[in-house]
Amino acid sequence: MRKIFIEELIKAAKKNKKIILIVNDLGYNVVEKFAKMFPNQFFNAGVAEQNMMGIAAGMALEGYHVFVYSIGNFPTFRCSEQIRNDVDYHNLPVTIVNVGAGLSYGNLGYSHHSLQDYGLMRLFPNMLIASPGDEMETKACIKYILKKPQPSYLRLSKSNTKPLHNKIPNLKPGKWLSISKSNRISKKIFLTTGNVASIAKKFLTNKNFNNYSIYSLPLWGMKYKKDQFNQIKKWDKIVVLEDHLEDGGFGSWIKESINNNKIKTYIISKSLSNKVIGKVGSEKYLLENYYLKLISK
């Protein structure tokens, strides 16, 4: 997905000189083309994330749309107060790009795993979370953010995931997208955000889930929580999937949106097991051992 991101950013930068890309000495084999084509719109802030986020805010203050590109906890937790005070509070057009969603960098260990990032980013009132599930959703998220520059968090999987859509879907923050509809009359769904939608697809062949439909929610955040209730109440059962810990995650956010005790929908959150903390292995290995078994239970 990071390749798609950079290609889309190059397309946008050709038309818009106000687009800036800042990296923290990361992005080998991804950002070079952008840097070469737009040397005046590319900066390497070095290994200094707090300063990088402050600089992004300062440039945004002067009218630029700044993309800050990095991995996992570096552009999020490492500079969380700069995001809170400088970017989000001033409502500045800074897009934080994390190319290590969930367990993307499985082999690199806990320092590189994004397991708590939703929990942090959804604390900021102006922040739009963009967590696409495939190439088309990635393009749609970038298109939306370019059209409406704002404090935003683009969470990308390192590698490409299986396609969910044939064309670029129309996105609106807080609105669920239909990915697959069950043939049988059932009011049970998977609701996903990010690259776990393909996992939901795999589970449709499982006899426990073969009457499930799948929906994804690529754009969400604090502002849009109140819009969830009307979508939730249509269903009998919702299984929420995410490659994130349960605490502070997407499933928790969905559950928090319920403001009515009379709702009949049964919501179950399937998040990463916290036993994955400290474990090393490929993304596939870690998901198989610390996630997929949990879903089938």
Place this chain on the structure above:
Amino acid sequence: MNNLQKKTIKNLRTNILKLSHKAKSSHVGGCLSIVEILTVLFNNILKISANRKTFFKDTFILSKGHACLALYCMLYEKKFLSKKTLFDYGENNTLLMSHASHYVPGVKFSTGSLGHGLPVAVGSALAAKKEKKKKNIYVLLSDGELNEGTTWESLLFAAHHKLDNLCVIIDYNKLQSLTFVSKTIKLEPIIDKMKSFNCFVKSINGHNINQLINAFKFQSKNKPKVIIANTIKGKGISFMENNIAWHYKSPNFLELNKALKEIENA
């Protein structure tokens, strides 16, 4: 010192004390130490449009956001704020809080957590430099604030990118939150440190108008400029000078009157 500068300095000290007393707010010492710096910046250096009150050609960021009372009093002198707005300071549900807020006309950036102003100023300076704009970015830091790692991250970046449109002013009053800077985290040799970061450095008396003007007007080439303004915390009020208590205390009625008399007789 001309009459306007004299009048501004007197008004700032008077209003800082009156409002700190009224609102029972802290940080009066660090407000009094930057009075001359603000006076020179706003009267002689910053390009401010007279027509559009919130429009600055230059950017000024008060990174030591806890000294915002001094800035608000300055913005009142420059007619950004009405008398009512200024004297509502500290009341519930009003515009002015005890840390700099971008909701206040004339304040470009909110601060309050130390170590944020300089990175943002560097970003602004980088943007201005990129567009070859004749625009200067001024950022005022406290000495205790230099403990923050971002200071040094930002200076490395600013020097690398030769941001000579960036002017960093350090209010070196030598007292931080609990005790003297020298007893907390030593900064000396501060001039050498800044020079070794490839900055142009001027160390001056931060209460001397002419020295301030000269330091501000000196055009640094290919290097960010750092003005080390040697100041006195609580400057102008004998019993507040160099006394850590006035980082926290606000003057009571008797102390206020004593202080106002000292300003009157100065």
